Amino acid sequence: MKFTFLHTIDKAYAGIAIVMSTLSILSCFIIIAVLISCKSLRTNGRTLLICLTVANFVSCVGSIVAAGVSVFTPELTWSNFPVCAAASAISIVSNVCAYLWTCAISLYVYLCISWKKDVLADKLRGVFHLVCWGFPVAVMVIATASDVIGFNFGKAKVERRPPWCWIDRETEKFEMWELVTGLGWRIATIVICTALYSFVQFSLSVQGKPDEEQIDEFEEDLTLRIQKANRKLRHIPLIFVVLNAWGAWQEMGSALSTTASWLVLMQVIGDHSQALVNVILLCFLSKDVRTKLNIKCQSIRHLFSKKTLGLRPLELEELRSDSNQLMDEIELNEEQDQVQG
Secondary structure: EEEEOOOOOOHHHHHHHHHHHHHHHHHHHHHHHHHHHHHHOHHHHHHHHHHHHHHHHHHHHHHHHHHHHHHOOOOEHHHHHHHHHHHHHHHHHHHHHHHHHHHHHHHHHHHHHHHHOHHHHHHOOHHHHHHHHHHHHHHHHHHHOOEEEEEEEOOOOOOOOOOOEEEEEOOOOHHHHHHHHHHHHHHHHHHHHHHHHHHHHHHHHHOOOHHHEEEEEHHHHHHHHHHHHHHHHHHHHHHHHHHHHHHHHHHHHHHHOOOOOHHHHHHHHOOOOOOHHHHHHHOOOHHHHHHHHHHHHHHHHHOHHHHOOOOOOOHHHHHHHHHHHHHHHHHHHHHHHHHHH
16 A cells, blocks of 8 residues: 655655754753753743653654655555654654643643742642653553554645654544544643633733842742743743644644645644744743853853863862852842842
8 A cells, every 4th residue: 555745745844844853853952951051040840841842852853753754755655654653653642742741831830920829830740740741651552552543644635745654544533533642632732821821911911020029038039030930931832822823723624625735834834843932932032041051151161271271170170160150140140130120
């Protein structure tokens, strides 16, 4: 049994998927490296971001494998089914994980900002890990055991995208499996994130700036940092909604009628660029993160410059300590400026 490319748009779809997935994988490494290297940035909320980043990374790997099957095998046959089955399993787990972790971050930010229940939000992190990792694996196992994964090759009059490794369209109750393994959770996440983001934005408009005068001096620095991190994290649900609305539109539309080629291309861009947009917004457009990264880069440059080549280990350690002390002083000055402003 063979499935061939149906439209010229197929090659563009696969090519964009590979490019965007590669960029997102690099973005995942940057996000994780930044949070690991800058201890002051590792708030509880941002640890959830790491989990979402891992899910995005695995999803992009699965997409590259699926796209590779389409690109390097002009005629898809059952001989390459094991590779496609592996890509399907990876995509199902990672995509559902990403949806659930996005909902978890939305709920976490909502509890912290709207309800001011930071302790409750922190206690729910264990539940988040159990549900967001365990449930997608269960969905994948059930789909694999039911023998429904395969080539989602579609029909020429309906679907304008290449044969993809997901759910075999010839399987019984395809629409149900489509909802269970991805589309249903995507739509639910869009609805939940839109609602929670609206509530958070309304709460922020009512609350205004946090009242620093009521914060105990001993916990002032940490509290301000957590509040600011949570305010930054509130944009993640909005990013998800903007990027995934195209995919939901295209998948629902393809079940009813022919979808436009431009919508297919918007879907493939949105589906594989969440990590890329996250790193741009939360790292490169964040003044605090840029300042910390600049200090880290300067520290590394000093350590490996010609002037340090002749230093002994003790002197190198003193230089490294001075650099860390400078970073702490800059962070404290920034937070004091925020309080005064």
